[in-house]
Amino acid sequence: MSANRKTQQIPLAQLVPGMFVVELDIPWMQSPFFKHSRMIASGHDINKLRSAGVKLVTIDLERGSAPQQVASEPVSAVTETQPLNASELQAPTQTHDLSPGFKKELAIALRLRSEVKDTVRSINEKLERNLPVDGEAMAPLVDKTLESLQRNEQALQTLAHLTGKAQKLVDHAFGSFCLCLNLAAVTGLAKEEMHALGVAALLHDSGWMQLPLHLMGKRSDYTAAERSLAQSHVELGLRMLDSANIDALSRRIIAEHHEMNDGSGYPKQLKGDQIHPASHILTVVNTYDEWVHHLNDKPGMLPTKALRVLYMHAEKGRFALPCVASLISMLGVYPVTTAVRLNTGEKAVVEEINPNSHLTPIIRIEYDSNSRPLRSALRVDLSMESANERSITGVLDPSSPDDDPARRLVATVPG
Structure with a gap:
């Protein structure tokens, strides 16, 4: 005692x-x-x-x-x-179809993804041609996204984790936009601040359009010159947005999205309360999305590892700890699309998170206990399993032939 x-x-x-x-x-x-x-x-x-x-x-x-x-x-x-x-x-083992709410919202989220990406492409084209950009015109898109997240946040979370490599800037803008608004809602950010954050998330990497895009996702460490060039995207983007009709808070969030809680960020080495709370959100989300989708000079990470590393850095003060903790609570320890191994030897993909138990998500089992692909995938809600039955014991890498020889664990839109 x-x-x-x-x-x-x-x-x-x-x-x-x-x-x-x-x-x-x-x-x-x-x-x-x-x-x-x-x-x-x-x-x-x-x-x-x-x-x-x-x-x-x-x-x-x-x-x-x-x-x-x-x-x-x-x-x-x-x-x-x-x-x-x-x-x-001691509920018996139960298979679990995708919840009706998730299925319905996923269809809406897919249309919303197309709309967001089209908007980002249009904005980028205007910026490249020095045409005016209207931040207020993005407000309906922010509202639609917040409404979707309120109905079922996991639909857009799933799509944010499925972004590809063909259009790095557009995909990154979409993923950051969705996760930022989701996290803003979870942390109770004011409505006006959420709107400013949404606009900033869509525009925060505009400066990359004036840089060699091979630096975004470079397969080796940046040289000193390359690092300086990559970091210049913040100032370049702000200059490109000088004539844009965006509010002061959106501009501030863009300026601060690489500032770190401990003062180790750039371009101004701001720290703690010098950084706006909405900027802390974009910093955390931007870092997470860059790590997961390999958008800097470091190897890409699986979502679970990215969350773990974020939390370790946050404990040391680099990121705002409440922000990181809320992101983990929102996404779960095993975010949607994570490939996992079960105590039975089976292999599965996380399809939905159980909000009240982030260690027991709804999964889609693709391999049996002998690592043989199943003829038909089996959906199981781990929260309905007894303590002696299925549980997650580890995370798998779908890009590894050893972990996923039949390419069944690669993330796709659930159906």
């Missing part, structure tokens, strides 16, 4: 509903919950902790029940072998 006797560490087997957990013995990234601090509401919460590998928890004795207060209650419900509520937790 702590010196002030307000907390106590107990084995998971002693945890019961009514206790308030403040610390776990696993890293935050492995937690089944967004926050370690949580009132235990049911046996379902305890089962999630057990599935995540938790052995010890620290409880707050003032905010929840203490062990002596519940000692008279049966504890067999939270032993390692028996869940609290068999009807709730």
